[in-house]
Amino acid sequence: MAKILVIKHGAFGDVVQVDGVLRDIRQQHPSDELVVLTTPPYRSIFERCPHVDRVLTETRPKAREPLLWWRLARLLRSEHFDRVYDLQNSSRTSIYRRYILKHADWVFGERKRGEESALSAFQRQLAGAGLDTPHTLAPDIGWMADDVTSILQARGVTGKYIVLVPGSSASHPEKRWPHYATLASAIANQTEYQVVTVPGPDEIELCRAIPATPLFDTHDKVLDWFGLAGAIQGASYVVGNDTGPTHVAACLGKPGLALFGPHASPVRTGLSRANFRAIEADDLKELPMETVLRKVIADLRSG
Structure with a gap:
């Protein structure tokens, strides 16, 4: 051997x-x-x-x-x-x-x-x-996903839901699209889906500013790697920046959308896949919420 x-x-x-x-x-x-x-x-x-x-x-x-x-x-x-x-x-x-x-x-x-x-x-x-x-x-990282049914139920997430990933590495703030709050409101108003976030340790306040349900574990701590994967596994759709949890969604085969500024290419980062697509903008701050919303709704309807 x-x-x-x-x-x-x-x-x-x-x-x-x-x-x-x-x-x-x-x-x-x-x-x-x-x-x-x-x-x-x-x-x-x-x-x-x-x-x-x-x-x-x-x-x-x-x-x-x-x-x-x-x-x-x-x-x-x-x-x-x-x-x-x-x-x-x-x-x-x-x-x-x-x-x-x-x-x-x-x-x-x-x-x-x-x-x-x-x-x-x-x-x-x-x-x-x-x-x-x-x-x-x-x-295919299905082996990484824990059963998070109890976490979802404790947070009042009882039906189909969409995960938003508004954060990124603290050293790369340019990767953060600033319009997740208005996107969350629009999704809640125009679809039957609940909206959740999966904050990391440095993203709790960021997620609290978004009208969505933040998911924490049964001890009110941020989800570990396997709880994070489980929450994403159960989602109907994922919208995120160029960051780790968005890669988890792509590697779980989830349908979703990654938002890219000029910092990197979705092809080079590996986030552009069969079910997971990307929108690129010269300046993420100027990417309209309506553009992202239209793509999300179109994907949900076609899926």
Whole structure:
């Protein structure tokens, strides 16, 4: 039995997208031990992932932290990995390849410039190593979704509902479309759907300003990864910014809409899928609520 390492540090949206990649790696190594190296926030996700046997975490030490580098090198070398699939493909993991695990067989790559998505780049990377890739472009994270019936009932969500994802990483405020409040009101007035939000720790006040039902767990805390996935799994439709929960919706195969300014491309980020589409604007602030509402209602009617 060989020992296989897969490296994927983050971020959240990138983590959920690699489900299909991991499935294809697992099919190549059905009897081998498949270990994922990630960062602490995503440990629980990979521990639940059905394609993974074991999870290691690291904190990505800085250059001025030699003790942490030494500990990381000792940990990785002690595992005696036979092959490494680098799904981070960063300057950091190139150090691991050249100096820490230089005796392992490495499968690594890089994205092309332009409109290539990360998943298309992973498909090239795996195909170059001789792997079949039937699942790489079609992640399916149904395994990640908890049953949130009790949470919905406690919040008075008893029928069909639409999830709005108004937040984004605090370091990228330019990704936030500012008209979710008026969109929530219009959906409630013009359709039979309830409107909910799934706030993260830094988005509670943002979601409170929207006339929608914020979903929290039974202890009034923000939903964990699996509660979040469960809430999105049960939705009829999802509207969100370029952020992790929107990627969850796309990877669950939900119908929905991602809103993009000039910061990134929906194709390159992987958010443009069969059921999940995107609207792009030169300036998100100038994207009219009515444009988004028309698209939502049209999709609901056609679905």
